[in-house]
Amino acid sequence: MWYYELDEEGIFHKKEVDSYKYTNILVKPLLIGVCGTDKEIYKRHREGIKYPLVIGHEVVGQVMDIKSSQRNDLHQGDFVVIFPNYWCGTCFDCRVGHFNTCQRKISIGVTAPGALSEYIDVESKYLFKVPKELTIYEAVFTEPLSVVVRAIKKLDLNSSENNNILIIGGGALGYFSTILLKFLYNDRIHSIIIKEYDPVKVNTLKEIFNKEDNIYIINNINEYPYDLEYLTNLKVIDTVGNSSSINDVLRISDIAPSGIKVIIVGLGERNVTIDLNKIVRREIKIEGSIIYTPQDFLDTINVLRKIHSENYEYFYMMPIAEIPLKSINDYFKQEIDDATVIKVIINPYAESFRKMRLKDFISSAHNDI
Secondary structure (H helix, E strand, C coil), rough: CEEEEECCCCCCEEECCCCCCCCCEEEEEEEEEEEEHHHHHHCCCCCCCCCCEECEEEEEEEEEEEECCCCCCCCCEEEEEECCCCCCCCCCCHHHHCHHHCCEEECCCEEEEECCCCCCCCCCHHHHECCCCCCHHCCCEEEEEEHHHHHHHCHHHHCCCHHHHHHHEHHHHHHHHHHHHHHHHHHHEEEEECCCHHHHHHHHHHHHCCCCCCCEEEECCCHHHCCCCHCCCCCEECCCCCCCHHHHHHHHHCCCCCCCEEEECCCCCCCCCCHHHHHHCCCCEEECCCCCHHHHHHHHHHHHHHHHHHHHHHHHHCCCEEEEHHHHHHHHHHHHHCCCCCCEEEECCCCCCEECCCCCCCCCCCCCC
């Protein structure tokens, strides 16, 4: 069995072992998504990482063999997505169903070997079957979309109308937040405003959403529309999570009616300074949102089925870069910083590098690797 290890210098090394002992379900990874966590690990910006490390936690794969399973609905040949954050089941959080905040969580690709390997051994409870109508190029987005599905639930959009949503950060999570809000709650939203500092990303987003009259892309928080209709029922999704994004929240709270709600998804900085006086006096509601629960994963799979059945354009026009695993050292560094793509994926079996819209990948995809 082969696998790829990342060292501290940002180089991936292919290693091989003669045999691979597994005790649960043997899964063959077919596509692996790359996210901000992988980027942090690659650039050595993530604390507590032990190198060398096999990264990869956004995974769609195929069941190759079953040695032990607590379920009877999984069979050899099934396509599955992996729930990459293994909960302990015994800590106080797990005992009340808060699996996403498990105090002894094991995260593949972060604190344990991930999916840049020929096979991976997974317990059945961490596998979710891919609906037959979905290709692997759709299913690989289950994990990152689940992060957004959970965050959006916390906005409680059904409790009010004419909601204005400020999304801080125009990367993958910002993009996914925008398209899911538009897809699931369009009738309850007055505007979506994405604040992104990178001018190339700004242009990329403007090209995608150019025909929408209620989606705005701004480069600076001072560009936010100073008009009550854009400030009423204001809710914020912060996908960045650093001093700058928190300052944006506090600045917009100065002009918006009091009581804005903020969901923080990003963890750009561990420690930031917050003006508590402003939080209290402007009645700013701040809530964290960390990864997802198994129910969020199931809900996301159902959202993907709906996206597929309705051929939702903003999902399928997403610009993607696909890196062949055998050429990962040639492309990884440049592509994780490419502001013209929303998402980077790694294909262990691709022969060449490709960059195109998701719809074009899907048109050439076959679930028979």
